Amino acid sequence: MENLVVPRLFEGRGESDSIRIWVPGCATGEEVYSIGILMREHMERLSEVPRVQIFATDIDEPALSVARAGRYPEALLKGMTPERKRRFFHNHGSSFVVSHEVRELCIFSPHSVTRDPPFSRMDLVSCRNLLIYLGPDIQNRVIPTFHYALEPGGYLFLGTSESISQHSDLFVTLDKKNRLFQWRENASATPHFSTLIGHPRAADAGLGREQRGTSYSLRQSVESHVLERFAPAHVVVNADGDAVYFSARTGKYLEAPQGAPSRQILTIARRGLRLELRSALRESVSTRNTVVRSNVVVEDDDGGAQALTLTVEPLPNKGNGNSFS
Numbered sequence: 001m002e003n004l005v006v007p008r009l010f011e012g013r014g015e016s017d018s019i020r021i022w023v024p025g026c027a028t029g030e031e032v033y034s035i036g037i038l039m040r041e042h043m044e045r046l047s048e049v050p051r052v053q054i055f056a057t058d059i060d061e062p063a064l065s066v067a068r069a070g071r072y073p074e075a076l077l078k079g080m081t082p083e084r085k086r087r088f089f090h091n092h093g094s095s096f097v098v099s100h101e102v103r104e105l106c107i108f109s110p111h112s113v114t115r116d117p118p119f120s121r122m123d124l125v126s127c128r129n130l131l132i133y134l135g136p137d138i139q140n141r142v143i144p145t146f147h148y149a150l151e152p153g154g155y156l157f158l159g160t161s162e163s164i165s166q167h168s169d170l171f172v173t174l175d176k177k178n179r180l181f182q183w184r185e186n187a188s189a190t191p192h193f194s195t196l197i198g199h200p201r202a203a204d205a206g207l208g209r210e211q212r213g214t215s216y217s218l219r220q221s222v223e224s225h226v227l228e229r230f231a232p233a234h235v236v237v238n239a240d241g242d243a244v245y246f247s248a249r250t251g252k253y254l255e256a257p258q259g260a261p262s263r264q265i266l267t268i269a270r271r272g273l274r275l276e277l278r279s280a281l282r283e284s285v286s287t288r289n290t291v292v293r294s295n296v297v298v299e300d301d302d303g304g305a306q307a308l309t310l311t312v313e314p315l316p317n318k319g320n321g322n323s324f325s
Contacts, residue, residue, distance in 0.1 A: 001035070001038060001126075001157060001178075001180070002038050002041075004174060004175060004180060005124065005155050005157070005174075005180065006038050006039065006042050007042065008155075009123055009124065009155075010042060010043075010046065010050065013048075013050040014048040014050060015048050015049060015050065016050075017050040017051070018050055018051040018052070018053060019039075019050055019051070019052045019053070019123050019124075020053050020055070020121060020122050020123050020124075020295070021035060021039075021052070021053070021054045021055065021122065021123060021124045021125075021126065022054075022055045022057070022119045022122045022124070022125045022126070022149060023035065023054060023055070023056045023057070023125075023126045023127070024057050024058075024111070024113040024125070024127050024130065025057075025058055025113065025127060025129075025130030026056035026057060026058050026063075026064075026067060026108070027058055027060070027063050027067070028063050028066040028067050029056065029066065029067025029068075029070065029106075029108070030072070030076065031126060031128055032054055032056040032067065032106050032108075033070065033088075033098050033102055033103075033106070035054060035124075035126060036054055036098075036102040036103075036105045036106055037084060037088050037102055039052050039054070039105060040088070040101060040102055040105070052105050053105065053107060053295075054105050054106045054107065055107050055109070055119055055122075055295075055307050056106055056107065056108045056109075057108070057109055057110065057111035057113070057119075058108075058110065058111070059110060059111070059112045061110060064108050064109075064110060067108050068108050069097075070097055070098035070102075070103050071092065071095050071096070071097045071098075072095060072096055072097075072098075073094065073095050073096075074094070074095070074096060077089065077096055087099075088101075088102055107297060107305050107306075107307055108305070109305060109306035109307055110306070113127075113130070113142055113145065114134070114138055114141070114142065117232070117309065118145045118146075118148055118149045119149050119295070119307070120148070120149055120294060120295075120309075121151055121294060121295075122149045122150050122151060122154055123150070123151055123154050123155070124150075124154060124155045124156075124157065125146045125149055125150060125154070125155070125156050125157070126157040127146065127156070127157070127158060127159075128157065128158060128159040128162075128179075129159035129161070129162070130159075131158065131159070131162045132159065132161055132162055136165075139165065140165070140166075140167075143164055143165070143167045143170065144167065144170060147167070147170040147171065147183060147186070150183045151183070152183055152185065153182065153183055154182070154183045155174075155180065155181065155182055155183070156171055156180075156181040156182070156183070157179065157180055157181075158179040158181070159179060160178070160179060162179060163179070164181055169184065169186050170183075170184055170186050171183065171184055172184050233247055233248070233249040233250045233252070233253060234247045234250075235247065235250060235254070235265060236315065237265050237281070239285050240264075241264055241265045241266050241281060242263045242264055242265070243263045243264075243265050243268075244263075252270075252298070252300060252306065253269065253270055253273055253298060253308075254268045254269060254270060255268060255270055256268060265277065265281070266278050266281075270298050270299065270300075271298070271299050272296065272297050272298040272299050272305070273296060273298045273310070276293045276296045276310055277310060277312075279293075280292075280293050280310060280312040281312050283312075284312040284313070284314060288314050289314070290311065290312070290313040290314070291311070291312045291313075292309065292310070292311050293309070293310040293311075294309050295307045295308075295309070296308055296309070296310045
């Protein structure tokens with residue numbers, strides 16, 4: 001990683017550019033901070049330093065809490081050189097805390113690599129020792145997801161016991177021993193999320209009227225359940241930004257302000273979301289087009305942050321046609 005990938009990530013990039021790294025299944029953060037140290041060491045040798053963002057995700061909230069704290073017992077630092085230990089850690093009692101200059105590169109957030117939409121426009125995906133815990137079917141879905149998440153020419157770093165299996169059409173092997181791969185162009189490599197039900201016509205084929213009615217009701221029930229569980233959190237607002245409908249799970253992105261209640265979406269949006277939301281909503285209202293803002297970072301009550309994709313989309317013209325979601 002240090003010799004083959006890191007220097008290439010910085011090639012041709014200046015202060016106005018950014019380098020984006022995703023570490024799915026980051027657990028308690030050791031892999032994340034190791035990459036952060038490598039990035040910092042290289043940044044110190046540059047006259048023009050691009051912005052570096054390391055998005056670290058996991059489904060385990062307690063593990064993410066440990067990762068955010070960046071505090072580790074000395075035994076975990078045994079393999080580190082004394083120079084790096086002095087440079088990037090501060091002694092705190094019986095433990096060592098990662099320095100602020102490394103921690104400020106890292107954004108920790110909850111995310112499921114098998115259920116949630118993938119990150120995008122990444123220059124590097126480092127996923128070491130997660131695939132070995134997933135079955136072959138899930139691995140075959142995750143590897144194309146990583147390909148989708150990467151920018152053309154981006155890099156994939158896997159664990160020593162992991163491989164891209166039959167997906168050699170998606171990646172070029174750079175270092176087989178150390179499991180380093182590079183994005184390969186493949187027009188058909190589009191990730192898809194498996195559906196739980198088939199096409200309506202297929203589901204109803206060969207059934208009588210009563211059976212078709214039962215099948216349709218069941219399908220509606222299943223579809224409602226799937227939408228409720230897997231659809232992204234969303235709010236319907238009018239052209240003035242007043243909320244008229246809230247889905248479930250919007251609490252991570254909205255909070256009631258002090259004082260009189262408000263339905264104004266820009267008033268109740270959390271810190272980090274408000275500015276991008278105002279801009280996207282204004283653009284969508286004026287153009288009647290869908291507007292997307294990628295990797296908007298939203299802070300939560302515990303001091304953590306989540307990177308999300310914000311989409312503002314006009315609803316189909318019904319009534320006055322002035323609703324957006």
